[in-house]
Amino acid sequence: MQNDEPYTDLTALFEAQDAAFADDGFTDRVMTPIRRRASWRSPLLFGAGGIGVGAALSQIGGLWRAVVDWLPESTVQVGGVPDVSLELGALSPLWFAAAGIMAVCCLAILVSERA
Amino acid sequence: MRSDQDLAAEAAAGDEAAFETLVRRHQAAVRGLTRRLTGRPVEADDLAQSAFLTAWRKIGSYRGGAFKSWLCTIAYREFLQARRRHKPEVEFDESTHIIAFDLSAARMADRLDLDRALKQLPENQRICVVLCVAAGLSHSEASRATGWPLGTVKSYVNRGVAALRQHLAAEDVA
Numbered sequence: 001m002q003n004d005e006p007y008t009d010l011t012a013l014f015e016a017q018d019a020a021f022a023d024d025g026f027t028d029r030v031m032t033p034i035r036r037r038a039s040w041r042s043p044l045l046f047g048a049g050g051i052g053v054g055a056a057l058s059q060i061g062g063l064w065r066a067v068v069d070w071l072p073e074s075t076v077q078v079g080g081v082p083d084v085s086l087e088l089g090a091l092s093p094l095w096f097a098a099a100g101i102m103a104v105c106c107l108a109i110l111v112s113e114r115a
Numbered sequence: 116m117r118s119d120q121d122l123a124a125e126a127a128a129g130d131e132a133a134f135e136t137l138v139r140r141h142q143a144a145v146r147g148l149t150r151r152l153t154g155r156p157v158e159a160d161d162l163a164q165s166a167f168l169t170a171w172r173k174i175g176s177y178r179g180g181a182f183k184s185w186l187c188t189i190a191y192r193e194f195l196q197a198r199r200r201h202k203p204e205v206e207f208d209e210s211t212h213i214i215a216f217d218l219s220a221a222r223m224a225d226r227l228d229l230d231r232a233l234k235q236l237p238e239n240q241r242i243c244v245v246l247c248v249a250a251g252l253s254h255s256e257a258s259r260a261t262g263w264p265l266g267t268v269k270s271y272v273n274r275g276v277a278a279l280r281q282h283l284a285a286e287d288v289a
Contacts, residue, residue, distance in 0.1 A: 021143035
């Protein structure tokens with residue numbers, strides 16, 4: 001911070017003025033909307049993302065059975081799993097698009113919040 | 116005491132408490148800046164609040180250097196945006212400016228002198244004096260913030276400082 005002309009005397013006067021500022025609730029005024037926003041934003045974003053992912057996964061017919069086949073028998077009880085009606089190849093691309101759009105939106109919001 | 120840079124890094128990671136510490140540490144400087152730019156305490160505090168909220172959103176873009184200068188640059192931009200939206204309805208109101216400070220009579224008189232002297236400056240000089248002399252921005256930082264060439268900023272500061280000293284000296288004599 002190099003300046004050409006010295007004016008430390010005037011800077012000291014201004015700083016003395018600033019030092020007279022009591023916080024008088026100003027910090028709380030700034031922080032209240034930040035805390036309020038943070039309290040609903042994460043559940044909303046991750047909730048919406050989770051719903052989107054869940055909706056997409058629910059449409060993949062062979063997925064659950066493939067997972068079950070892959071897992072060791074001794075660790076999974078599969079008796080209660082309902083039969084699925086769709087095969088992986090028959091999955092509507094619409095659900096993939098919806099899940100993708102939702103994920104991109106969530107990512108964009110998070111990135112813009114932190115930019 | 117943790118440095119501004121450390122706190123800013125923690126705030127960028129989402130730590131609200133770290134950002135709160137930064138607000139407490141710099142609120143006086145930012146509110147002082149906005150009051151000197153607007154001359155109206157209520158509007159100035161609204162601008163200062165907006166500046167801190169913008170700083171919270173953009174804390175990830177802070178790349179080191181003087182944190183106070185970074186904040187004051189944001190506050191100055193908030194001032195410019197507000198001025199574009201609303202044309203000032205009243206001129207610099209000294210009385211409300213003074214009441215908002217908790218000062219002894221002697222210090223209030225000093226403040227009155229300084230505010231009056233600042234008010235006498237042409238706007239461009241006043242902005243440069245407020246940014247460089249009061250808020251501590253370098254000439255280069257003020258040049259980037261205002262968009263004015265570096266030489267122009269230096270010239271405004273030098274002329275503003277000289278005029279400010281002249282006004283203060285004249286008031287001392289009176």
